[in-house]
Amino acid sequence: MARPTWDMSFPDSSFSRRNVIGLLAIIHMAEQTVITLADWYHTAARLGPRFPTPDSALINGRGRSASTPTAKLAVINVHHGKRYRFRLVSISCDPNFIFSIDRHNMTIIEVDAVNSQPLLVDSLQIFGAQILFRDNYWIRANPNSGTAGFADGINSAILRYIGAPYKEPTTTQSPFVNPLVETNLHPLKPMPVPGRPVAGGVDKAINLAFTFNGTNLFINNATFASPTVPVLLQILSGAQLAQDLMPAGSIYSLPRYSSIEITMLALLPGSPHPFHLHGHVFAVVRSAGSTSYNYDDPIFRDVVSTGTPAVGDNVTIRFETNNPGPWFLHCHIDWHLEIGFAVVMAEDIPDVKPANPVPYAWSELCPIYDSLGDGDH
Numbered sequence: 001m002a003r004p005t006w007d008m009s010f011p012d013s014s015f016s017r018r019n020v021i022g023l024l025a026i027i028h029m030a031e032q033t034v035i036t037l038a039d040w041y042h043t044a045a046r047l048g049p050r051f052p053t054p055d056s057a058l059i060n061g062r063g064r065s066a067s068t069p070t071a072k073l074a075v076i077n078v079h080h081g082k083r084y085r086f087r088l089v090s091i092s093c094d095p096n097f098i099f100s101i102d103r104h105n106m107t108i109i110e111v112d113a114v115n116s117q118p119l120l121v122d123s124l125q126i127f128g129a130q131i132l133f134r135d136n137y138w139i140r141a142n143p144n145s146g147t148a149g150f151a152d153g154i155n156s157a158i159l160r161y162i163g164a165p166y167k168e169p170t171t172t173q174s175p176f177v178n179p180l181v182e183t184n185l186h187p188l189k190p191m192p193v194p195g196r197p198v199a200g201g202v203d204k205a206i207n208l209a210f211t212f213n214g215t216n217l218f219i220n221n222a223t224f225a226s227p228t229v230p231v232l233l234q235i236l237s238g239a240q241l242a243q244d245l246m247p248a249g250s251i252y253s254l255p256r257y258s259s260i261e262i263t264m265l266a267l268l269p270g271s272p273h274p275f276h277l278h279g280h281v282f283a284v285v286r287s288a289g290s291t292s293y294n295y296d297d298p299i300f301r302d303v304v305s306t307g308t309p310a311v312g313d314n315v316t317i318r319f320e321t322n323n324p325g326p327w328f329l330h331c332h333i334d335w336h337l338e339i340g341f342a343v344v345m346a347e348d349i350p351d352v353k354p355a356n357p358v359p360y361a362w363s364e365l366c367p368i369y370d371s372l373g374d375g376d377h
Helices: 231-236 334-338 349-354 360-368
Strands: 003-009 035-042 056-059 075-078 083-088 097-101 104-111 113-122 122-126 135-144 156-161 206-209 210-213 217-219 249-256 259-265 272-279 282-286 303-305 314-320 325-331 344-345
Touching: 056 135, 075 249, 083 122, 083 135, 135 344, 231 325, 231 344, 259 282, 272 314, 325 334, 325 349, 344 349
Parallel strands: 003 083, 003 104, 035 083, 075 156, 206 259, 249 344
Antiparallel strands: 035 056, 097 122, 097 135, 104 113, 135 156, 210 217, 259 314, 272 303, 272 325, 282 314, 325 344
């Protein structure tokens, strides 16, 4: 049998609404296999509807759609009896995926670059180990938007054992009995949770209330619009107070060397929302789908699902302010970021300038940016 172990990652690119038809990542890692999950659109983002639906899902850059039912699928070759480390990376603009491999369990060993205690699962959501003969098995990534299911090989790839015939699998998907649950993830080595082991037991607690007015998404009644001068440059130019920084209402000043707690009450439209913080990994002390708080050994990561209001989700994260700078906190669904679903955590503003000496190349950036067309800003 092949025994997969898994790392899960969610790379970031946040600069307005890209002219997306899909994202492509090329990653080279010795003696490891990368599996990328992506959504693909037949119409470029700026030419289609405001909230487009993907035409297909891609696994390692290949997939099928209703109009291309015989397109080639990605094939991952493995040797019987060997252990493999796969890095599973979601590079989608919108959907999350339920990922599985027919007749195989998976051992999770890392999430968002944080080593975790080994956790055996048969499926996972990203925002098989019996004795097996040499054969072909379906790899499945079912999206929560677009065309779901696996008819005619959509949303699929192939795990092929060396020596198996070059044909599509005939395996069927079994019911999941051991899916990945975030509260079952724990760091491999102890990672202390900032603050005291009670709700709100931190130096600064921030509650983020999400709303939608039918046009824009808001956090605490402010919708994010990219400022004409980047926040970091505003700080380097002398601005020191949150109220002096733009965009107004979207900047939160955080004191240095302090424990921070952020709570996010789930919002129905478009849920679940994957929220990503730049500059830190954070302790997920309350996960989506859970009402309990873990201040002892929660998993640390940099992307978290905010869950759904149907179960009263109020996801809570904590981190320590030990990295001066303005750090973006945003929904990782591109279409939601485009309509303002983000804020900036301005951390230790007085120390940002000495911690970020300005290189000569900085002066070359503004002319390049200013020369871009309006549609590229």
